[in-house]
Each structure stands twice: as structure tokens, then as C-alpha cells.
Amino acid sequence: MSDLPDTDFTQRFIFDDRDVRGEMVGLERSYAEVLAKHPYPQPVAQLLGELMAAAALLVGTLKFDGLLILQARSEGPVPLLMIECSSEHEIRGLARYEAGQIADDATLADLMPEGVLALTVDPVNGQRYQGMVDLHGQDLSECFTNYFVMSQQINTCISLTADGTRARGLLVQQLPADRQKDSEDREESWNHVTALANTVKAEELLGLDNETVLHRLYHEDAVRLFDIQPLKFRCSCSRERSGNALVSLGQADAQQLVIEHGGQIEVDCQFCNQRYLFDATDVTQLFAGGGTDAASETRH
Structure with missing residues (x-):
């Protein structure tokens, strides 16, 4: 068993000497609740877990009261993936798939060819916002990284993984200039953070606690880890x-x-x-x- 601080949580961290913030997410009970509702094939279950982890990470970056909806659509064997995560960290999700058309080693491109991802922010107060991105990356991690760079103009690096039992995610994001005013320093610092973030392995995210993962990646940096914020499955139907x-x-x-x-x-x-x-x-x-x-x- 892993030594995770809790089975379902998000946890923020910040670099004391760099203009970079981060967040980690772990899902187990809520992931199991979602998978228990339908008999998903393993590749679909993994994709659903990765999208759940992404939603939980993104809620923490948006800072709003309301609902975040991630909806991926395609003409392939998985026509729909949908995750809803509230600012109260309540999450639910579903996938639709064509039975008998899912290979055990199916990739994102196999499951959702020419897919499109819609990210919708539905605040309690204020205007509804939607952003779109093509699912042209090798995996969902690359798709979300591309979304932030292209649509939001925010340097962001995201790693997502799921194995049908646990779903985990890691996000690092560049902040506005504060500690580092020089543009070259900022670029060099960001390259340093992302180069190390990209070395994290799926088995490390799935099997190690956050403090250990961050120490392995950034043991030469001053990184502060904040308290965990619990997550839970909850369906808003009534x-x-x-x-x-x-x-x-x-x-x-x-x-x-x-x-x-x-x-x-x-x-x-x-x-x-x-x-x-x-x-x-x-x-x-x-x-x-x-x-x-x-x-x-x-x-x-």
C-alpha cells in the first residue's frame, strides 16, 4: 500500500525562490465510485481517471465558486467523456463507449480520433466561460499542457496517470514576475522546473506520497507544500x-x-x-x- 496522506485530495505547493506554483491530486474512493456505475473497459477507465485528475487540478487554478465541466467528444469508440468538479471539490464523471471496439492497448488517438475537449467554467456569480482544444496530443497530459499554453498563454506543465484503481496528477505553472524580474532568469527557471517535472514516472505518482515525489524531483529547490484539500464523489442529481x-x-x-x-x-x-x-x-x-x-x- 502507498503512504498517501488521504485517498482523495488536492495539495498545492510553491517554489520559494521561483515564480512557479504547483498542485498535486490523488483520487481513489471517488474514482472507484465513478467506475462502479458502469462496466468500463480498462483503457476507458484509465482515460476517465486521467480526466478526473485534470478536473481536480484545474479547479484549483481557476479560483471561482461554481462548477468546472470537462467534456471530450469524438467520432471514435469513445464518443464522450464528461467530468464535473465543483469549487467545493465534489466530483462526478462518465464515459460513453462502443462495446467490442476497445483494444486493451488502445491509445487516446485510437479511442478519440479527431476529438475535441471543451472546458466550461460555470460560476455561481458571473458569466459562463468555455474554452476549446483539439485532442491532438499523445495523451491527455499533452493536450491540457497545450490548452494552457495556446488558449490561456500561461506556461503550464501537466502530468496525468490512472490505472483503474488510482488516478494522480501533477501540475506546475509559471506565475507573474515577482521573485524573478529578468526574462532570461524566468525562462531558465521555468525550463529547469519543467525538465524535472517531465521526468516523473507513472509508478512514482501512483505509488508515492506527494512529499516524496516532490523531493525526488526538486530536492535542490526550496519547495513549500501546503495542507491537503479533500475531494469526494458526489452526484448533483435530484x-x-x-x-x-x-x-x-x-x-x-x-x-x-x-x-x-x-x-x-x-x-x-x-x-x-x-x-x-x-x-x-x-x-x-x-x-x-x-x-x-x-x-x-x-x-x-
Whole structure:
């Protein structure tokens, strides 16, 4: 067993003598919760874990209250990957895939050829923002690194790995000039940090605690590691949200659905498999403004 400080966390660090910050993430329980909802093939499970780690890392860089949504789409065997991570560090995710078309050694290019990744920030207060990047990198680590450099003009280096049991991530990012004012010094410093970051191995990220990983990479640098911030799986679905979805259809269409489905509509959450049931009485109550409090029971 590894000596991780907790199974699900993010942890920030900073270089005392350089204009560089970093963050590490580990996912185990929340990763297992996501994988338990669907029978994912191993390459899909790994890709999903890497995207979960990326979402958890990025939430820490954005500094906002709200929801971060990562959505990767393609015309390949994996048409959709989707992760949602809140500023409260609550995470959920899912993948859609074509059964029988996933080779054991499938790469990102095999699974999601010509794929596109959308990064959406949905703040509680303020304007919704979306950025896009093509999935043209060798792996998700390279794709996200390219996204920050090309779309955000922020020097960033990201390493992501997952093995179906644990998902881990490492991010280093250049800060505005403060400790290092000279541009050549800044460039040399950044090259030093990223050259070492790129030497980290998947087995090190998956099997060692953060302090050990950072010591192996930067034992000659002054690096401060902050307290861990816990993460957890949580699905934001609810009976109320499902009822609102029915209301958005309009009363006539909702009532027709009840008839077509033998007297009961099933609304399933794709993230957690929770099933919400609505009969004719429930639908009448919804449109009368009575809400969902006295409605039918839910079941898995």
C-alpha cells in the first residue's frame, strides 16, 4: 500500500525562490465510485481517471465558486467523456463507449480520433466561460499542457496517470514576475522546473506520497507544500432537478410520456444510475406547482 496522506485530495505547493506554483491530486474512493456505475473497459477507465485528475487540478487554478465541466467528444469508440468538479471539490464523471471496439492497448488517438475537449467554467456569480482544444496530443497530459499554453498563454506543465484503481496528477505553472524580474532568469527557471517535472514516472505518482515525489524531483529547490484539500464523489442529481426537466417539456408532452411508458416515467441519472419515477399524479402535481415532495419513491 502507498503512504498517501488521504485517498482523495488536492495539495498545492510553491517554489520559494521561483515564480512557479504547483498542485498535486490523488483520487481513489471517488474514482472507484465513478467506475462502479458502469462496466468500463480498462483503457476507458484509465482515460476517465486521467480526466478526473485534470478536473481536480484545474479547479484549483481557476479560483471561482461554481462548477468546472470537462467534456471530450469524438467520432471514435469513445464518443464522450464528461467530468464535473465543483469549487467545493465534489466530483462526478462518465464515459460513453462502443462495446467490442476497445483494444486493451488502445491509445487516446485510437479511442478519440479527431476529438475535441471543451472546458466550461460555470460560476455561481458571473458569466459562463468555455474554452476549446483539439485532442491532438499523445495523451491527455499533452493536450491540457497545450490548452494552457495556446488558449490561456500561461506556461503550464501537466502530468496525468490512472490505472483503474488510482488516478494522480501533477501540475506546475509559471506565475507573474515577482521573485524573478529578468526574462532570461524566468525562462531558465521555468525550463529547469519543467525538465524535472517531465521526468516523473507513472509508478512514482501512483505509488508515492506527494512529499516524496516532490523531493525526488526538486530536492535542490526550496519547495513549500501546503495542507491537503479533500475531494469526494458526489452526484448533483435530484428528484427536484428531474422534475424540472419534465416541466421543461411542457404539460401536454409530459402527460403523453406517462401514457406512452405505461403510467410511469423513468428519469435516469447517467452519472450515478439513480432512477427517479414519476406517475400521472406526480406530473399533475409538478405542473400545479406542488413540487416533488410527495411524489413516488426513487430506486436504483
